[in-house]
Amino acid sequence: MITGGYRTIAAEFKDYIVLIDAPQNQAATSAIIAEAKRVIPNKPIRYVITTHAHFDHVGGLRAAAAEGATIIAHEMDKPLYEKWFSNPRTLFPPDALSKSGKRPSFEYMGDRKTLKDDTRTIEMYHIRGALHSEDMIVVYFPKEKIVFEADAFNAPAANAAPPANPGAQIAFQRRFASELDRLKIDYTHIVPAHQPAGGDRDVTKEDLFRNIGRTN
Numbered sequence: 001m002i003t004g005g006y007r008t009i010a011a012e013f014k015d016y017i018v019l020i021d022a023p024q025n026q027a028a029t030s031a032i033i034a035e036a037k038r039v040i041p042n043k044p045i046r047y048v049i050t051t052h053a054h055f056d057h058v059g060g061l062r063a064a065a066a067e068g069a070t071i072i073a074h075e076m077d078k079p080l081y082e083k084w085f086s087n088p089r090t091l092f093p094p095d096a097l098s099k100s101g102k103r104p105s106f107e108y109m110g111d112r113k114t115l116k117d118d119t120r121t122i123e124m125y126h127i128r129g130a131l132h133s134e135d136m137i138v139v140y141f142p143k144e145k146i147v148f149e150a151d152a153f154n155a156p157a158a159n160a161a162p163p164a165n166p167g168a169q170i171a172f173q174r175r176f177a178s179e180l181d182r183l184k185i186d187y188t189h190i191v192p193a194h195q196p197a198g199g200d201r202d203v204t205k206e207d208l209f210r211n212i213g214r215t216n
């Protein structure tokens with residue numbers, strides 16, 4: 001996991017690395033790519049999974065595409081990404097993708113998608129009725145029982161009291177929890193793309209349940 005205001009997971013497979021989200025901008029994502037390659041040397045970044053097409057989570061996609069990473073996104077993002085990546089770039093100086101001369105490649109998913117080899121499995125699921133963004137995908141690590149999510153549960157500080165006036169955000173957190181139930185995702189920990197209030201810490205299923213006033 002690569003932390004900061006935005007957190008990313010670089011998942012190591014036998015022959016390649018998978019990155020989740022390309023946050024903020026090309027500089028931030030380039031720093032994440034460099035760190036991933038330092039920790040996991042001699043493997044290419046083959047995929048970058050996008051949780052949803054909000055700019056703070058995909059602003060660095062061109063840097064990932066310049067690495068040759070295939071972009072995985074929900075199929076409803078296809079028109080948007082085609083437009084983003086086909087608009088002529090007149091940036092000066094040219095960015096890494098322009099310089100590389102590579103054409104970005106995409107894989108679009110519907111309800112679910114799996115990446116798997118002998119060493120690791122990760123599963124991606126579309127979250128239905130996501131109030132924050134219709135295209136929302138969560139990434140599940142079945143062996144580790146971890147769910148990576150963006151903007152579904154921006155965790156409060158450890159042991160913070162549940163919010164006094166549950167608003168729209170709580171409604172979406174409830175929705176998120178019930179979607180994980182519907183998908184039969186067996187998880188103990190959540191990795192929010194945004195750093196929890198009060199700094200990095202492990203965020204658990206119990207944290208989510210406490211926040212939404214659920215007991216089981």
Ligand SMILES: [Zn+2]
Nearest residue numbers: 054132133151
């Ligand atoms: Zn968002």
Ligand SMILES: [Zn+2]
Nearest residue numbers: 056057150151
């Ligand atoms: Zn966000």
